[in-house]
């Protein structure tokens with residue numbers, strides 16, 4: 216390729232190089248209110264953000280029945296692909312809101328391995344047991360008991376940059392708390408501290 220055509224290509228595909236996106240990582244059980252906060256964040260944040268939800272990835276999959284062993288692998292690979300899609304979007308300079316359920320340890324290890332730790336704002340989305348059960352019953356589109364089964368593992372790592380209790384604050388208030396936190400993020404971030412705590416944070420997944 217000639218020098219001229221190379222520079223034309225560069226003009227059409229500007230590469231800002233060093234810039235990476237911020238990842239606002241919402242973690243909580245099902246029905247804790249993550250999607251509601253993500254929607255509010257996209258409404259109020261000044262910079263462009265993408266809400267990447269794993270449900271959207273599951274919805275892209277073909278609908279045909281498969282045997283249980285295959286389904287287990289396909290679900291696992293969907294999660295792994297989702298993590299890599301988030302990392303890829305952030306690496307290309309896009310800001311991302313992730314809503315995630317860290318109900319299996321490998322998911323956190325995989326994210327710690329993939330995401331640039333100083334770019335992650337790790338948000339604990341807390342909601343007490345009685346209230347998640349009430350919401351789950353009311354919405355009726357999640358298997359009964361799902362949120363309670365996830366409660367013990369989801370927050371087991373114990374470290375966040377910022378936390379909200381959605382039984383005390385509505386999604387708008389939680390989103391504003393996160394927005395106000397963004398310009399004052401102390402270092403090391405929760406992801407940096409977790410990588411120190413778990414030095415071989417390389418996913419077995």
Ligand SMILES: Nc1ncnc2c1ncn2[C@@H]1O[C@H](COP(=O)(O)OP(=O)(O)OP(=O)(O)O)[C@@H](O)[C@H]1O
Nearest residue numbers: 244245246247248249250251350354381384385386
């Ligand atoms: N702060 C809140 N106060 C009261 N109700 C809320 C709050 N946040 C969410 N809800 C309600 O709880 C239900 C679940 O909310 P949402 O879909 O945001 O949860 P989620 O954590 O994304 O769940 P899932 O992981 O199952 O998709 C919805 O009916 C929503 O209206």
